[in-house]
Amino acid sequence: MNLDANNLNNIVSLIMKELDKNNNIDDTGQGCGGEEGKNGIFSSMDTAVSKAKEAQVTLFASKLELRERIIKAIREDVREAAAELAEIAVEETGMGRVDDKTLKHYVTVDKTPGVEDLRAFAYSGDNGLTVMELSPYGVIGSITPSTNPSETIVCNAIGMIAAGNSVVFAPHPGAKKTSLRAVEILNKAVARAGGPNNLVVTIFEPSIENTNKMVKNPDIKMVVATGGPGVVKSVMSSGKKAIGAGAGNPPVLVDETADIEKAAKDIVNGCSFDNNLPCITEKEVVAVDSITDYLIFEMQKNGAYLVQDSKTIKKLCEMVINDGSPNRAYVGKNASYILKDLGIDVGDEIKVIIVETDAGHPLAVLEMLMPVLPIVRVKDALEGIKVCKKLEDGLRHTAMIHSKNIDILTKYARDMETTILVKNGPSYSGIGVGGEGYTTFTIAGPTGEGLTSAKSFARNRRCALVGGLSIK
Ligand code: NAD
Missing domain, CATH: 3.40.309.10 (Aldehyde Dehydrogenase; Chain A, domain 2)
Structure with missing residues (x-):
């Protein structure tokens, strides 16, 4: 064989690809074996946020009925995967009990409120009709713990999507495998329901550095942190609307x-x-x-x-x-x-x-x-x-x-x-x-939302129609 420089380059490139495959690194270079962007998982935090932004625009332009269908599919698919997620979490984190974690997933899918949580309020009188409604923030950044990793991701996703948002998850690095699997299941459920791609996203390599990158991204309009005092303090000083669900000692x-x-x-x-x-x-x-x-x-x-x-x-x-x-x-x-x-x-x-x-x-x-x-x-x-x-x-x-x-x-x-x-x-x-009462895995004492649900992830907005529509 005649080996010129081009041929040599091609051979080296083929060998590198083969080595990468063996090391579980694919063409995208994210180093975790997954396909870039498939099921909402990206190698870069900024890409994840921008994809979630596109998805939110589509969701907000769609009917509420789509949100209801998505949430129904999430409830069904997570119920099916409850034991699997529980097992992965116990194996990966070395913490907790499979039976109890399975039960926590059942409770999450059965008792986390959906779109029905967004109640409107009206004032009416001689001056017309004013309606208060709960409207989405846009893209929410959610930081999740190692202790209830997939339960928190599923619970937050249901509430945040119900309120018309998309969500970027920054999971605990110690619960990476469990969290990525949860995001994958959620994306499949959204797709099955006919929802937009990338409504729920995360990254291949969660880290504090990437979490901070997410918090700082200008397209993240609300930050929700579920974890210990460090992370709650950090989001509360982010300069953004923040929900902090911190430690307890009951x-x-x-x-x-x-x-x-x-x-x-x-x-x-x-x-x-x-x-x-x-x-x-x-x-x-x-x-x-x-x-x-x-x-x-x-x-x-x-x-x-x-x-x-x-x-x-x-x-x-x-x-x-x-x-x-x-x-x-x-x-x-x-x-x-x-x-x-x-x-x-x-x-x-x-x-x-x-x-x-x-x-x-x-x-x-x-x-x-x-x-x-x-x-x-x-x-x-x-x-x-x-x-x-x-x-x-x-x-x-x-x-x-x-x-x-x-x-x-x-x-x-x-x-x-x-x-x-x-x-x-x-x-x-x-x-x-x-x-x-309903279920949540994000209990926001420090910022006062209490047991969070869809309404906690929505903005209160007022539309005043002047001089008409009141039928009192
Ligand atoms: P943790 O604080 O170690 O981690 C929680 C999340 O915050 C992780 O994603 C982690 O990567 C991130 N993080 C931690 N420090 C950070 C920092 N300085 N800047 C940016 N991100 C940071 O918590 P954990 O050990 O995974 O979970 C247990 C703790 O969370 C306990 O204190 C428990 O009480 C609390 N918790 C509270 C709630 C609630 O609803 N209030 C629910 C679950 C857990």
Whole structure:
């Protein structure tokens, strides 16, 4: 064979392509094995935003009926993929429980409000008819967590599309695979319903750098952050309309009037749900002294393991707290896994580790995000309210109480100032699981939208028709 320079170049190029294929890099060079732009996933954040902008223009020009069809398809397809998404998330992040995560997807598709959430309001009189309507922002940038990765993406997508927006997701890098799969499923559902391409987009390589790029892009008209204090602070100082759904440290108060058997069961079930990852789950128990022993006894009957001796408590704390923060190695892990590292072998029937502490103990003060539940004794319910308020630390997120005393229930609800307050039930009743009301995975305490839904992702606009149309 006669090898001239051109031939050589061609051969080198063929070899490079073959190597790239083996390294899972395709022609677009995004390095993740996917096809550029297919199913809403791009290599560049700016491209993702500009494609989402085009899609939003098409959506806004279409009938509301299209949005309804898209949301129906999303509900159907995510329901179908719920277990798959749950499995990928547990495998990828090493956190949580597949069954609970599957349930979280079902709740998301069944109970996240759609277009019906956008209610109009009218003023009418001698001067005419004025209508207040909820109109889209345009392209929304949504930053999502590692703890509920695909649940948050699906829940946000339903609400944001219902309100007429497109959405660019900036997922947690540690939940990249799960998040990209969720975006892929959403895009297929939108296409199946006849919606525009790229209504829901993301990028192949999520990173803080790319997230910041998204926030700064002038075509992003609203930023929604679901995560810890760092990201909430960052979006609130972005100079854009921001929704911040931040950390919590939900206490549960149990007084002497409560149904103790039920309280014990609810607390174990709530605290262990998805291994304590949801921001709303019981993170510490504050119990009136006269019923604390019985509460602990009942919790033990329902899957709690009591760690009692001071040496083991010390070892547990050294394990799960690292430099004053929860040790990531134990975040979202099964109670049996944590106990095994403590030298205690138990079966999966043990869902929560309980330990008595004082109110200032790091296990009580920190948002641990694992099924290790401190129990703090107080002399009465009034002292309990003060302790719970201190532990919630002004986050205004979530709190629970088990009591039949109306005065205590009322005082607790008023004093705690939380976005969610659950009375006589497990924490998850506060997001519509076994409690009334719709579901969300973006609970915006810091910016005040509360449990977000389509109306939170829409602008309030007024159209005044002067001098007519009123038929009063
Ligand atoms: P995290 O704060 O580590 O990450 C959340 C998202 O923010 C990720 O996409 C991450 O990449 C991004 N991020 C983090 N710091 C950033 C910064 N400085 N600038 C830009 N982007 C940044 O949170 P996590 O560990 O994934 O999730 C757990 C936390 O989220 C807990 O504190 C939990 O309470 C909270 N959370 C709150 C809600 C709610 O609705 N209020 C829901 C879920 C989780």
